[in-house]
Amino acid sequence: MVQGSLGDRYGIGRTCAKMSPLLLTGLGVIVAWKAGMFNIGGEGQYVMGGLTGAWLAKILMIHNIDGADLLIAILIASIIGGGLYGLLAGWMKTSRGVDVVISTILLNFVAIQVLKWAVAGPLMEAQGGLPQTDELPASAMLWKPDPRTDLHAGILIGIICAILVWLFLYRTKRGFQLRVVGDNPLVARTNRVPVSRIQLLAMAISGALCGLAGGVEYTAIAGQVGTDFSQNWGFLGIPVAIIAGLHPLLILLSAFYFGAMIAGSVNLERFSTYGDTLIYVVQAAAVLGLVALQSIKTKRKIVAEVNE
């Protein structure tokens, strides 16, 4: 397993390739959860991001636009697509009080069906007739230092986003307000923080990061969007963010750890068929173990305070 993830440059490349979507969707989870918006809809926002990118690509390719222009347009479209899908759930919460957990989960299922419909319908490839979009020209693919490995520039985008999210949350007024809203909306409201607007902002940023993850996967790995585009990255980003303690820099470590594990399971799969599903069990156990420890710690603190 270690051989497959860190053993050689192919392994390291594979680890980084698995790490970048985890990093971006995990960051999305952090921004929303810090504001008390439990966005479980990373998967749907990821799909909508990739799909919006693919839709714009189809239009632009008709007009013979390719290269870096096309790449940047796709990435921006994926940010907007994911962001709007996140914002939709945020709006349902702020205007109608619909629980974010439920609405985002339901929106995931809608997004996946929209994906399946779109790639078999309006976005289907011109020739061949398979349910997938036309392949992007090589010039519009995300930069790869060595075409033999899986390593691509997505990891750089992820690291830059991690630093930006950290700066936003801990060095700006809006970021501070966002954390206050998450800690205690009542305190926020009495201090004239526009709670609803902050919640909407958090959901939009969160969705945008997950959408970008979709755009990066689209332009880095396959160059096309098919029915199997949803690979649970948005879902797997949740435990990655929780294990990082919702910290935008610590997530580099937890995304690397799980990225390496998923990359390593490729080797495991050569011998058995259940490497990737076993990772779900490991992730869930890690989350439960961590929250149990945290809870026992706070309990001790309460007891100590009472005894004083």
Next chain:
Amino acid sequence: MSGSFSGLAIETIAVLPYAAPVGFAALGEIVGQKSGVINIGLEGMMLMGAYFSMTGVLLGHGHFAIPLGFLLAIVSAVILAEISAYFTVVLAVDQVVVGTAINLLALGVTSTLFRMKYGSSGKLLTLPTLTRFEGVDAGIVLLILCLPVVAWILNKSAWGLTMRSAGEYPKATEAAGFSVVKLRMWSLAIGGIFAGLAGAYLVLGTSGSFTENMTSGRGFVAIALVTFGRWKPTWVFLAAILIGFLETLQFRFQAIGIHVPYELLIASPYAIAIIILLIAGKGTTSPAALGIPFRRTI
């Protein structure tokens, strides 16, 4: 007049096998939520029940196969429910975090076990199913019988009323000498029983086989139905029938030759659940302490 009425009755009966899984799950979720815990892990518990109902049916022989399937489904779902309850109730961990982990755990465990036994190709097993008389089987009868029972527990029984106080104002429950932890643990066990029934019925009533992640969001639809049905068993059941009707739409449209993209029909139960929540809004009947972990101050 009577003709269209009996037509409606036949339609409803045809929809029931599709309504029952979400119906069972939502009925159990009402009990848990009334005690103050929102069980996000419902989907995972259903999936666990679904997998172990298959195991039970394959282990059992003859007449005992299906009852054994239901039994194993209930036991496995209750175990998972109590693991989840240990975290949310005893350790007072955030209910969304625990629920997400429980769903992931159940998906991982059931898929891994399934692939160990039957390989990743996802062999389609044909399992024995409940016998239907005039479109109605024992599972549906059980669900309908459970409606007044759950309503009675919630509204008339002493335990139910005490349990509901834990979902409204747990400090007062504790002051009156009851244990909020115990009340919530029991409520979630009841929720687990129904989640197990939901999973088992999905395999042994609705589909007659098991596939990876086969619950495909029904647990979350069930949670949405609880809010829409305002925590009332009958209303929640009627909402489940609506969802069951939407699930059958793809066959109906095919039958009468209306061409609507198949994928969008599959999306319709989820989309309608979202619209339902938008219309219903938050309302004021939600248990006041729903979703808030309770820590006893010493």
